[in-house]
Amino acid sequence: MAAGLLLLVCAGALLYSAEAQDTFNELPESYKKGVDLVMEQLRSHAGVHHHFRFLRSLDKSDIESGFGVTYIYHHFYLKPTKCSKGTAVSNPQRCPFRDDRPLMDCAVCYKTAAGEIEARPMPYVHCIQKPRLTKEMRTTRVEHCKKMNYNSGAPTLLAVSTG
Structure with missing residues (x-):
């Protein structure tokens, strides 16, 4: 009985892990780049000691401003893994x-041109x-991304939500 329960728990964990991977794989390329x-x-951050994996998107939006230029905003969760950063994975x-x-x-918010993130x-x-x-940090994030678009003359990125 205990072995059966353990097998069920392990199978559930495997499916949950595969679901997170599928979620990343289902993102459009422009969001994967972010x-x-x-x-x-x-x-590259010295204070981070483990690898992270994409878990799920909370909010996504993009504005196409013409000539192959798009402004992207993506709010998402990463989950820490058991793999240490220094190990070869x-x-x-x-x-x-x-x-x-x-x-x-x-x-993250950024500008892409022809599908590549612009500097x-x-x-x-x-x-x-x-x-x-x-709450202040959330507000600062949104305001920074709005300003990025206003400075370029693009319509506000956060006015259109696709997620």
Whole structure:
């Protein structure tokens, strides 16, 4: 009986892990590039000791302003994994999730041209452990992304939500 229950729990965990991977794989390429940008910054941060994996999107929006230019806003969760940052991991998406650490709440906004992230205006990335995120931080994120679009003459990115 206990072995059957353990098998059921393990199968559920495997399905949950596969679901998170499928969620990332289902993102449009332009959103994947933003998640990759965030992951790159987390990997290079000295205070981050484990790999993270994409968990799910909370809010997504994009504005096409013509000539192949799009402004993207993406708010999502990353979940820490059991794989240490210093270890050689060929595919961090295979690292099992940790349940003893809080989720990372991330927001990113950036401009793409012809599908590539542009250096100007500089992409905005903000991640913080979910319990530490304040209402003021959320407001600052949104205002920064709105300003990015107003400065370029584009319509406000956050006025249209696709997620």
